[in-house]
Amino acid sequence: MISVYLDLAIGLVLAFLLLSLLVSGINEAFVRLLGIRSKFLWAYLRDTLDGGPGKGGSWIPAGVADVFAKLPFSRNDPRPRHEPDPAPSVVEALPVDPYAVLAADESPPEVDVTGRLYGRLQEIDHPTGARTSISDIPPERFSGAVLELVAAEEGGVEGLLAKLEAIGSPFAGHLRGVWEGAQRDMNRFRKGVEDWFDGEMRRLSTLYRRYVKWVVFTLALALTLLFSMDSLEYGKTLLRDNAYRAAVAAIAGGGGDGAIALKDSLRDRCAVSGSVEPYSCVTEVFSSPALVKIFDHAVLSVTIPPDDTRNPSFGWNGGAWWSRLTTPGHWPGYLITVVALLFGATFWWDILRRLTGIRGSRS
Template sequence: MLSAYIDLALGLVLAFLLLSLLVSGLNEAIVRLLAIRSKFLWAYLRDTLDGDAPKGGSWLPSGIRDVFAALPFARDPRPAHENQPAPAVPAPLPASSDEPPAAPAEAAPDGLTHLLYERVREIDHPTRGRTSIANLPPGRFAGALMELAATEPGGVEGLLDKLKATGSPLHGHLKGVWESAQRDLDRFRQGVEQWFDSEMQRLSMLYKRYVKWVLALLALMVTLLFTVDGLEYGKTLLRDNAYRAAVAAVTDGGVDSVREVLEECDPVSCITDALSRPALVKVLDNAVVSMAVPAEGEPSFHWNGAAWWERLTTPSHWPGFLLTYVALMFGAPFWWDVLRRITGMRSRR
């Protein structure tokens, strides 16, 4: 009896792990296709270096609507990709001007964001004409700022004056770091690295907070498309375990113990079906598009729309759908850790 409950636990954990991996895979595919990580990074850099967007407001998404609409599709804060290495001498910072810019800031080639990109673009490759840099090491950021400071007559002091004159939000951050470093270049560089590293940690937390909403939507879509009823799946696992035990009795010649199996179908076909179609495969058959793998021939796909819709609109399945959805929200790492603990597997680092 204990083995049946162990099989039940393993079956549930394995199913939730596979579905969670599917959700994570879909999320990663969307993130890579839309270059969300690099857009997040350069939206932060534009806010910090050049200020607000041309139409006002922050470049970073300010709500869920911006995460799903504005950032992926409406505007791209990344600089245009350049396949040439960084110039030997950095370009000077743009001079301040009280006149409004003739072109939007996104198209301006002389912004501080563009100058920073010039110093780090050796590690870049194009993504539909835009930069694909999604991770900027703190040391490289601090080095790029020191290179820009070298172009100013007063060094770091000149850089701070130019940032203040142009109204860059970066001036306040660097001013505090410069004062705390007591105008020592080595300590200033280390302070910039520490400041930028803490900013990247804050940005990662903001990114994860928004990604949770995307994962929640994907988990709901997977649950509804596959219509995986967690409660029904648990019953199927227990029933499948008992059914397999009954089928296994055929090999021992116990005809009386397998009378139910013999009444259902031919023993050979039942044994084949029980061994080739475990409970997980049977539950996944309820998806809107099901796949059949025959003993001979190629796999085939079948439209299962009518049965899927009937199952989806049946209230008795809704508690099971809710259980599956909540389980998927825990994520694949959680279910992998549970599976590892149950099976006794040890993780290798």
């Protein structure tokens, strides 16, 4: 009896794992194609180093619709332009005279601090288009780029801070806090910049995942309805398959009751009356396990012929699919499937490893 429930658990977990991988794959393809992760990172850097557009707004979109509808297609791309050449060995100082800016009544000049930072990071970039594709910056690489900008100023950290404050960069306040906390020690300052940037990236990742979970929910709902995946019905199919295999094993062992149970099962499955030819039906049923039947109720069905010389056939299953979709009896199973897919492929892979005893590779 324990093996029956174990087979049921493994079958359900494997089905959820495959569908979760499909959800993750579609989401990752969408993110990579539109460069959302890279744009999200550089929108944050624009806000932090240069301030929002016109010093009054924010580059980071405020809502889910903005992230996945406005940010990918906006002409106002926050990413710097990709430079194929390596970064110049000589770093130029910021072209700002802080004393002249503070003495004048006019607005401070516009300086692309983000572009200067990219100039120190472009070695880790790879060409995928007109804009940079950098979507992750290691904290130690970021602190090294900041120290290169510091080395270009005559006054060191104080000189860079004075110029950043003169142009109204929000980065000046963060950098001054780290500088004062390090007690004006360069080694502590570098470590402080790393820790600060690492904390900011964790906060940004949390914000990004908050947006992505709504996309994952939408994809999970769409795939569940597209494949008409009823978890409760699928569980019953797994149990019927287990009972069928048990009957076949009983026949192999010479059990008379198992033969009667198998004959009844074959009549139900193969829709035959009178005498039953068991061998062909057993082969057909065993070649279509419950896992394959997940996609039998999709809007577009795929049939793999037993003959290897024939190509797979595709059929429109719209009528039966819509009938299942509008049947209230399937809705609880759809809801369970959507909730299960929200846990992600990593969760279900871990559960599958625990159930099957698969151990991960260790170095």
